[in-house]
Amino acid sequence: MSNNSFETEAKQFFSKPKNVGCLTLVVILVIITIVGSLGDGSSSHPRIGEYGTITTETFGCIDKSTMDEVGKSSVARDEMGILQLMYEGRVEVLQAGTRVKVIESSWTSMRVRTQQGHALWVTASHVRK
Secondary structure, three states: OOHHHHHHHHHHHHHOHHHHHHHHHHHHHHHHHHHHHHOOOOOOOOOOOOEEEEOOOEEEEOOHHHHHHHHHHHHOOOHHHHHHHHHOOOEEEEOOOOEEEEEEEOOOEEEEEEOOOOEEEEEHHHEEO
């Protein structure tokens, strides 16, 4: 088979809609396989049920809506707003080095249980194995 013949067959293959659909499916499956292999436990973040350590002083919030309020107050440099949330018992400061157990997790945040028994939401980047 000549090189020119191969090119012609390749063009015909990729010009057919059903073949492009098959190729797309293969590409999607490869991407899923690669992404799935990223979660093989090599992450520095603990999984649900595992223990981790707070890496830098951070706020722990009783719920995600309180996390949003803390974020908005931080952007606005509203220290009184954060102090009010702390006074209400909705936020507490977690020191670097605090041991926690991950009890729930999302892409950007984790719900952790402290050794004092408090369940708090923290930014996931502040928790390491």
